[in-house]
Amino acid sequence: MNKITKIFNNIGFFCSNINNYFISNKTINGYQTLDNSSIGYYIPYLVRNIKDNFKWEIGVGQIKNIDGKICVERVEISSSSKNNQKVNFTGNENEFYLFVNNSNFNSSF
DSSP states (O other): OOOOBOOOSSBEEEEEEETTEEEEEEEOTTOBOOOGGGTTOEEEEEEEESSOTTOEEEEEEEEEEETTEEEEEEEEEEEETTTTSOOOOOSSOEEEEEOOOHHHHHSOO
16 A cells, blocks of 8 residues: 555554444443544544454555544555455444554655
8 A cells, every 4th residue: 555644642442343334322431432524534543343354454544534433444454363354344343543553654654
């Protein structure tokens, strides 16, 4: 990926996953969530399922507004619990964090 990514401070929220989008549901205590001023930016992320610690994904996504909801569309997966492929996250027990990863260091921020 050859896109400049933005690092927002202290982002963490519970999310659901529909198709290729992580949809923000509720802010994790002590964290902030993305808002309309974030739309269009690429960000590094970590998503993990809180009931199944062996289910996780690290990558880069683009922030979008889909039907009035802030979403992050997967753009590139750099590492995951599924042999670095897309993980099928179900339910609302998924935590989304802004997470600097090796894909960012290999391209640019």
